[in-house]
Amino acid sequence: MAKNKKMVDAITSMDEDFAKWYTDICTKAELIAYTSVKGCMVIRPYGYAIWENIQKILDTRFKALGHENVCMPMFIPESLLQKEKDHVEGFAPEVAWVTHGGSEKLEDRLCVRPTSETLFCEHYANIVHSYRDLPKLYNQWVSVVRWEKTTRPFLRSREFLWQEGHTIHETPEEAIEETERMLNCYADFCEKDLAMPVVKGRKTDSDKFAGAEATYAIEALMHDGKALQAGTSHYFGDGFAKAFGIQFTGRDNKLAFPHQTSWGVTTRLIGAIIMTHGDDNGLVLPPAVAPIQAVIVPVQQFKEGVLEKANEVYEQLKAAGIRVKLDDSDQSPGWKFAEYEMKGVPVRIELGPKDIENGQCVIVTRHDREKTFTPLTELVETVNAKLEAVREGIFQKALENRERRTYACKNTDEIIKALEENGDGFVKAMWCGEEECEDKVKELTGVGSRCIPFEQDNFSDVCVCCGKPAKKMVLWGKAY
Amino acid sequence: MAKNKKMVDAITSMDEDFAKWYTDICTKAELIAYTSVKGCMVIRPYGYAIWENIQKILDTRFKALGHENVCMPMFIPESLLQKEKDHVEGFAPEVAWVTHGGSEKLEDRLCVRPTSETLFCEHYANIVHSYRDLPKLYNQWVSVVRWEKTTRPFLRSREFLWQEGHTIHETPEEAIEETERMLNCYADFCEKDLAMPVVKGRKTDSDKFAGAEATYAIEALMHDGKALQAGTSHYFGDGFAKAFGIQFTGRDNKLAFPHQTSWGVTTRLIGAIIMTHGDDNGLVLPPAVAPIQAVIVPVQQFKEGVLEKANEVYEQLKAAGIRVKLDDSDQSPGWKFAEYEMKGVPVRIELGPKDIENGQCVIVTRHDREKTFTPLTELVETVNAKLEAVREGIFQKALENRERRTYACKNTDEIIKALEENGDGFVKAMWCGEEECEDKVKELTGVGSRCIPFEQDNFSDVCVCCGKPAKKMVLWGKAY
Incomplete structure (x- = not known):
């Protein structure tokens, strides 16, 4: 073909x-x-x-x-x-x-x-x-x-x-x-x-x-x-x-x-x-909004029994309410792996003749490429657990990125230094409430006020810009 | 109040x-x-x-x-x-x-x-x-x-x-x-x-x-x-x-x-x-698309136990997947009856102290105002059956209206006469296939071609307009 x-x-x-x-x-x-x-x-x-x-x-x-x-x-x-x-x-x-x-x-x-x-x-x-x-x-x-x-x-x-x-x-x-x-x-x-x-x-x-x-x-x-x-x-x-x-x-x-x-x-x-x-292999989708939550990629699908088993697995996951796709097209498994990584499908299920012999399959989570061998009898529970693991994993990764890139600064020099040394990110800094200072911070450092967080952390008494008494902690950043 | x-x-x-x-x-x-x-x-x-x-x-x-x-x-x-x-x-x-x-x-x-x-x-x-x-x-x-x-x-x-x-x-x-x-x-x-x-x-x-x-x-x-x-x-x-x-x-x-x-x-x-x-009391909605499929109207709702029971009934119907509303506002039952008739709610459930005593309620279907006393133990089944009865009832009514108002005519005089005597409706008439005749029928009788029905009924051999050999039966009507 x-x-x-x-x-x-x-x-x-x-x-x-x-x-x-x-x-x-x-x-x-x-x-x-x-x-x-x-x-x-x-x-x-x-x-x-x-x-x-x-x-x-x-x-x-x-x-x-x-x-x-x-x-x-x-x-x-x-x-x-x-x-x-x-x-x-x-x-x-x-x-x-x-x-x-x-x-x-x-x-x-x-x-x-x-x-x-x-x-x-x-x-x-x-x-x-x-x-x-x-x-x-x-x-x-x-x-x-x-x-x-x-x-x-x-x-x-x-x-x-x-x-x-x-x-x-x-x-x-x-x-x-x-x-x-x-x-x-x-x-x-x-x-x-x-x-x-x-x-x-x-x-x-x-x-x-x-x-x-x-x-x-x-x-x-x-x-x-x-x-x-x-x-x-x-x-x-x-x-x-x-x-x-x-x-x-x-x-x-x-x-x-x-x-x-x-x-x-x-x-x-x-x-x-x-x-x-997302990462360099493409999209990474949160399971709640992923059009396909799990994709089944048969391995050596021309071998007897493979597609049959893959279809069984498909029906089982579908019945459990999981948005699942079985790709039985004539592309190679390697091509399919790359394709569904690009599309950010949270969970991939690999199923070949050997797996079937052993009554198991391989589950790979998109965000960390972790492989798990799972007995087919525990498939639905494992896929659901993996979807939750993806959610938790990508949330933690995003949270860590934000924590690592949030800089508390007491003056504009500190802002400039923090951005230079660590790259763009959120800046926390105190503000006197004057628009003039807001504008000046942006002019000097490149970051604009994003919001006044509900969760305040008053780590300084004076405005990051003018040095007068501060009213609020503001979150600053470069905008999209 | x-x-x-x-x-x-x-x-x-x-x-x-x-x-x-x-x-x-x-x-x-x-x-x-x-x-x-x-x-x-x-x-x-x-x-x-x-x-x-x-x-x-x-x-x-x-x-x-x-x-x-x-x-x-x-x-x-x-x-x-x-x-x-x-x-x-x-x-x-x-x-x-x-x-x-x-x-x-x-x-x-x-x-x-x-x-x-x-x-x-x-x-x-x-x-x-x-x-x-x-x-x-x-x-x-x-x-x-x-x-x-x-x-x-x-x-x-x-x-x-x-x-x-x-x-x-x-x-x-x-x-x-x-x-x-x-x-x-x-x-x-x-x-x-x-x-x-x-x-x-x-x-x-x-x-x-x-x-x-x-x-x-x-x-x-x-x-x-x-x-x-x-x-x-x-x-x-x-x-x-x-x-x-x-x-x-x-x-x-x-x-x-x-x-x-x-x-x-x-x-x-x-x-x-x-x-x-619809009718002179307002909208009549097909149950499949009705935002409210059944409305519960408590009678003498200030009496002990009425609203409590009404809420029970509400929860029971809701759990059965029926789109149900309980109207416990301080309007009179009569006002509510008229309001939900206007809104075309297919099924109304009336529930008063006497009904509760007798372990029953009254179900009224919107399209024919038929009243049924139903034991509360059979409520879900009865409401579902009534919703189906509304669907069937309004479909039959519409079908009868269409049958009664469909006139098979062999020439334009017959069309004019049929419309005059019976009012507007569908006209079935044979057509030679020429646009000229299509236009002329409209000019003479007021009805335009609606479609050439898949289900043909060749009751005449000649065009309703020119008298030449007919090719198809056309459905004619006045358009919205």
Whole structure:
């Protein structure tokens, strides 16, 4: 039989060129393909299956917390976008404008939603009248458009997929609680399901979402020491309600303005997975979101009984709820090993005539290539244990990378030295609260403020920049 | 306790004004809300939950048939849209054009996808090289935009949600088989899950999809006798492949053009559900897609033990996998009955102190208001049986409506008479195959060709219009 000509090409090593290593994985693991639509991409089946798994887990979590899904239009009339001053200032420069419908010129041009606060506000104004109508806990899974100048698959593209939660509440306390609840939900998802450690914190004022009173974020450290914002949660106070005339009759029978939140994560999480767990052999996927959790590679599959046994094993694992694939194509086992390493399949099961004779198989975990011989009678338990071992293993590896690359610094010279000696990473440093110092730190050292971590560690009394009394410990880093 | 002021408003009766009855249901069952974006709508939680159920069932069916989900960009450069002549002619007049990104004018303007054949073709050209790369069986769940002049919720809106399947095959036979397989998949879904009888057939040439060699469709008859196209499946031959330069090396080592299909259903299905099953009390939902399959309404809920028992029943049904809601709000039972009838909940369970004493409850089915006293020990089985009874009952009702309103006519006078005497409906009539006759029938009688049914019934030898020899029996109707 003719062999399939496709080979698993080697990818650029991450030490040689991290950016190229990243895009190599995106294309060679068949996550994306480029298109003639500048800054946009095709998310291919393997990439989209990861997103579907992320969606399933998050959607279940959101619904368990009482949220309902809705769907708003993808267009926002310019006049509607302009209603909240800060919001339009933040977003107008980077939106795509629809000016014609068919051959007709539109009177009020429409932007393709960059985010949907304005549409939700218009809707709330129509449906919220009494405290009995509150809260509304909404979410939608859609794509949004932001006209970025430079783009990279998953990390920064002109169109990206996301979920945007939008909620509206009777009191500020309730809204703030929701903001925090959803940040915790994201953090828990990232750590448990994506095996990616994150720091929870509040953004400084200069880094808030356009129109928000407070923005909270989770920050992760990538393998190359750069920081990636993995999710955000915003508290709006009643600013949007006032701009859009949303009012309700309270328990005291008086008119009041409700308080709002919004929160979102995007396909950027797939970029985060790549850069947190990947290695020079390709992708390494957290089992919870891996489209294939275990792949069975038969060895000497033409020998009698091998494919039969492999199929038995396949059915057994499938019945146990494991996402399993049996590759009985005519490629060599070596080719298949490389292919599924590239695709980051957490567990590989090798099964040849000798194994079958001995009533066992070989299990190899992707992240550490550890081999285990397992009796076929204990297969399901062992595969499940190995999937958990992968999760735990890649989480610990990522955590160690972050610990090793987190530098506590007392002045900007220390920051510069730490980065020079140890490479990019998170910098912990005290801050006086002035934007001027924030800017100056960035100018002098290259790292910007990522967030003010909830978990504070006040190891110095003075600002890393001006030396005046410090208010907060800030986490700094180079951003993606 | 203060009562919630919201009341269940009566809706316009369908006999009085079918169009108003329809939009009343859309808004009062809280399926949609209008927005300031002309021709677009908010799909509210209850409406979106129906769509989510449709998606879940169809997505499972598609995947079982080997399809994979992908995601293409929402934009198509004008130059790409223009590659296939018929296709661009069909769609260009009704697309929304993005001309500016931020403050910059685009060189090649982008349309918001009205459908994605051109993007899939561009992608295929990049990834299909050998017969070994075929077939590709892709699907995506996205929204598309068509700049309609007059719009109605779900039936015709400028933006709508849909799935678009796109497949590419080695041979025409395989592609035609896929086209038919997916039409059958849609028909089976409509009849089994939506309880909506459909006629499968082929569109006449004048009614084909822009760029298709053949378009197949399923047609349903609404309660008012109008026809609704509920799903389509297109066979493209190799026309797109030639226009986009998609070629593969065949088994004979020669270059060849592959053959393609596409197929889709949209949120229009929700409109079809409303107009097939709804009545003057509101929506009637097929159990398979009902967000709430059974609602528990406690009677005299302030009496000791009632809410406790209601909660027990709730937990029991939930554990059995039934989508159940317990409404223990302080509205009266009568208000709740009306509210959940409006929302089309298939089964209502009434539970009061006397029922509890007798170890029973009352089950009322939505479509026929039939009451059944059921021992609480047999609750799960009975509710499941009732859900099946609703499905069967509404399917039969819709089928009877269609049979009653299907008229076999031998000439245009008979058509006019049948429609006048019995109201709008499907007309079966023989056709010579000439577009001229097709147009003339429409002009004279008001009904257009819906499809050439696969199930032919050649009850006359001559064309209903010109009297020349007939080639096919055509199904005619007034379109939504």
